[in-house]
Amino acid sequence: MEEPKVSAAEEELFGGPLRYDMGWNEHERARLETSLLTALRAMPRVAWSTLRRAWRADRNALLVVGVSEIGQGIVAAVQLLVLNAIMHALLTPGTATERVRSAVPAMIVGAVVAGVNSVLASLSTSRAGRLEPLVERVVTVEYLETAQAAELEAIEDPAYRRLLDIAYYGAASARRMISLCVAALNGAIALVSTAGILSVLHWALFPMLLLIVAPRGWGAMRVAQRRYISVQTWVEHLRASRLIANLLTERSAAQEVRLHAVGPFLLDRYRDMAESAEAEQKQLADRKAATELTATALSGLATTATYGVMLWLITAGQMSLAVATTAVYAIRSGSAGLGSLVMNINSLHEEALYVQDHVKFVEESGRRTLPTGGRELPDRIDAVVLDRVTYRYPDREHPALDAASLTVPMGSVVAVVGENGSGKSTLMKVISGLLTPQSGSVHWGGVPVQDLDRPRLFERVSQLTQDFQRWPFTAALNIRIGRPGHAATSEDLKPSVDYAAAQSVIEKLPGGMGTLLARQFRGGGELSGGEWQKVGLARTHWRTKTCTADSVLIVDEPTSALDPEAEIEAFDRIRDLAAPHRAVVLVTHRMSGVRWADLIYVLRRGRVVEQGTHAELLAANGRYAAMFRTQAAQYGHDDHPVTMPAPARPPASEPA
Numbered sequence: 269m270e271e272p273k274v275s276a277a278e279e280e281l282f283g284g285p286l287r288y289d290m291g292w293n294e295h296e297r298a299r300l301e302t303s304l305l306t307a308l309r310a311m312p313r314v315a316w317s318t319l320r321r322a323w324r325a326d327r328n329a330l331l332v333v334g335v336s337e338i339g340q341g342i343v344a345a346v347q348l349l350v351l352n353a354i355m356h357a358l359l360t361p362g363t364a365t366e367r368v369r370s371a372v373p374a375m376i377v378g379a380v381v382a383g384v385n386s387v388l389a390s391l392s393t394s395r396a397g398r399l400e401p402l403v404e405r406v407v408t409v410e411y412l413e414t415a416q417a418a419e420l421e422a423i424e425d426p427a428y429r430r431l432l433d434i435a436y437y438g439a440a441s442a443r444r445m446i447s448l449c450v451a452a453l454n455g456a457i458a459l460v461s462t463a464g465i466l467s468v469l470h471w472a473l474f475p476m477l478l479l480i481v482a483p484r485g486w487g488a489m490r491v492a493q494r495r496y497i498s499v500q501t502w503v504e505h506l507r508a509s510r511l512i513a514n515l516l517t518e519r520s521a522a523q524e525v526r527l528h529a530v531g532p533f534l535l536d537r538y539r540d541m542a543e544s545a546e547a548e549q550k551q552l553a554d555r556k557a558a559t560e561l562t563a564t565a566l567s568g569l570a571t572t573a574t575y576g577v578m579l580w581l582i583t584a585g586q587m588s589l590a591v592a593t594t595a596v597y598a599i600r601s602g603s604a605g606l607g608s609l610v611m612n613i614n615s616l617h618e619e620a621l622y623v624q625d626h627v628k629f630v631e632e633s634g635r636r637t638l639p640t641g642g643r644e645l646p647d648r649i650d651a652v653v654l655d656r657v658t659y660r661y662p663d664r665e666h667p668a669l670d671a672a673s674l675t676v677p678m679g680s681v682v683a684v685v686g687e688n689g690s691g692k693s694t695l696m697k698v699i700s701g702l703l704t705p706q707s708g709s710v711h712w713g714g715v716p717v718q719d720l721d722r723p724r725l726f727e728r729v730s731q732l733t734q735d736f737q738r739w740p741f742t743a744a745l746n747i748r749i750g751r752p753g754h755a756a757t758s759e760d761l762k763p764s765v766d767y768a769a770a771q772s773v774i775e776k777l778p779g780g781m782g783t784l785l786a787r788q789f790r791g792g793g794e795l796s797g798g799e800w801q802k803v804g805l806a807r808t809h810w811r812t813k814t815c816t817a818d819s820v821l822i823v824d825e826p827t828s829a830l831d832p833e834a835e836i837e838a839f840d841r842i843r844d845l846a847a848p849h850r851a852v853v854l855v856t857h858r859m860s861g862v863r864w865a866d867l868i869y870v871l872r873r874g875r876v877v878e879q880g881t882h883a884e885l886l887a888a889n890g891r892y893a894a895m896f897r898t899q900a901a902q903y904g905h906d907d908h909p910v911t912m913p914a915p916a917r918p919p920a921s922e923p924a
């Protein structure tokens with residue numbers, strides 16, 4: 269397959285085509301090799317899985333659809349017989365009145381059958397329409413259920429994420445497959461009945477019908493293949509265009525779009541990319557027209573030949589006029605039916621590829637789901653102990669944690685410090701059981717984490733991180749969601765609001781606790797970074813207070829958005845959360861916030877390089893001491909001042 273063409277704008281903005289693919293490439297091989305034969309071979313399996321889903325969703329509706337489609341196929345055959353009978357009656361010798369009279373019974377049957385057909389068709393339409401959203405819902409819920417139960421490691425694994433993205437298309441495809449299956453069933457039944465009638469009329473008619481339809485089937489397949497290849501080739505380009513369009517309208521980019529004049533710049537690149545995509549569309553349309561012209565010409569030739577053969581049969585006395593008239597009608601409707609059957613099978617196969625991705629995703633997730641049903645953790649535990657834990661992210665060469673050992677005794681405050689990227693956040697995920705290490709062990713109260721029911725273990729962990737979730741819900745729910753299963757009124761949440769000093773934040777909101785915290789919705793309010801952090805602190809308080817068993821509170825950079833006064837208060841509050849049955853693990857770069865911790869661990873490149881109390885670590889005069897003194901000097905209140913070099917002045921000759 270040819271490489272995606274790269275427009276100048278894409279080259280400039282992205283340094284080439286974006287390589288992350290959304291799923292279409294997955295089917296490249298399968299789809300390009302698609303022939304009518306492979307599509308036909310896969311059809312029973314595909315139809316079966318769709319029917320099973322529809323059966324689960326609404327079996328009555330499915331039964332009605334099936335019966336009415338089979339009924340319509342029988343009606344099509346009866347209609348041909350009726351036409352044949354009418355033509356025979358009209359073309360037999362006798363007066364006009366006699367001939368019309370003898371045709372009347374067949375006409376009455378024809379009218380009744382047409383009425384039955386309409387009723388069956390509308391029944392099928394209404395039930396299929398009911399089934400479609402149900403099937404889409406069944407597949408979507410299965411997708412979401414699977415995704416939310418996956419291990420964090422799976423979510424952070426690019427290969428799994430890709431599968432997650434691809435499988436997203438499965439639900440809409442499953443929905444479309446319902447109507448396609450119905451149409452294919454209808455087409456197949458009508459075809460069988462037409463073929464039967466044609467063969468009864470004359471043996472040569474059915475092969476001729478196939479000859480008429482074959483070129484159209486070929487044409488449809490070619491056009492679909494080219495469209496698919498084009499989507500494959502241009503998918504990156506298309507997504508990049510959409511990305512630019514979003515950046516121009518998104519709130520997060522709005523300031524720079526205006527202040528830095530990024531708007532006109534990006535708009536220009538958007539036009540450039542749109543133009544090159546349009547050129548591809550034009551080329552595709554031209555080639556489609558040429559293919560269809562060839563297919564129609566070949567089909568026309570076959571039709572002419574068929575009519576020629578029929579004329580010859582009539583003149584040779586081997587076919588009556590009545591049969592010939594019925595045959596002409598049957599060939600016309602049969603060729604249209606067979607043509608659309610080919611198209612439907614083609615589309616079914618295409619949609620099935622996406623549904624198969626969904627199935628693959630569910631199967632793969634089965635191996636990566638958070639395990640449930642392990643050992644229960646006792647209410648009272650002594651400590652959480654990590655012993656020589658090594659953890660490497662799936663796509664990384666170096667481990668984020670390298671034989672790190674640490675103990676978090678209940679009732680204590682443990683601080684973890686270290687430079688950027690030293691592995692602090694990863695360590696927190698290992699303590700909480702979100703990540704399981706490749707080597708070493710994690711024990712909660714002496715029980716290895718892998719033996720525990722992990723979702724139950726999570727009930728014992730509270731977490732407040734720098735990038736905690738800002739839920740686009742009301743202020744009250746933003747606090748209550750710390751333990752969503754625990755019902756609470758605004759009054760119940762008040763102690764948490766007070767604890768986080770968030771009263772002033774709530775009071776400022778027009779609807780108080782009921783205010784929606786999402787600007788993207790009408791009436792939604794907005795909070796500053798620091799105000800959000802207070803809401804986050806209130807949520808953490810609510811979560812910790814609703815757990816009676818021994819638990820661990822993890823606080824990762826909780827004060828980054830707070831002003832200095834609020835920061836001091838926040839550290840005091842976090843310290844207050846330590847209790848005999850709760851341990852606090854604190855990660856921060858603010859050294860002033862860790863000096864009161866019972867135990868401090870210093871991480872460097874994933875290894876614990878120092879540990880002890882503040883006094884011990886200062887006395888050791890190692891990394892901790894250096895980090896602490898550097899920060900203290902900046903704030904100008906160190907017992908052991910470090911002389912900081914003053915910033916160099918620019919040379920007088922340089923412009924300031």
Ligand SMILES: Nc1ncnc2c1ncn2[C@@H]1O[C@H](COP(=O)(O)OP(=O)(O)OP(=O)(O)O)[C@@H](O)[C@H]1O
Pocket residue numbers: 424661662663664668686687688689690691692693694695
């Ligand atoms: N989801 C991830 N996938 C791959 N690598 C990751 C992921 N998260 C972190 N890393 C890598 O693991 C290493 C440790 O990262 P971690 O976030 O634990 O450090 P940190 O000490 O918390 O850093 P900071 O102080 O900057 O927050 C880094 O090299 C980082 O690039």
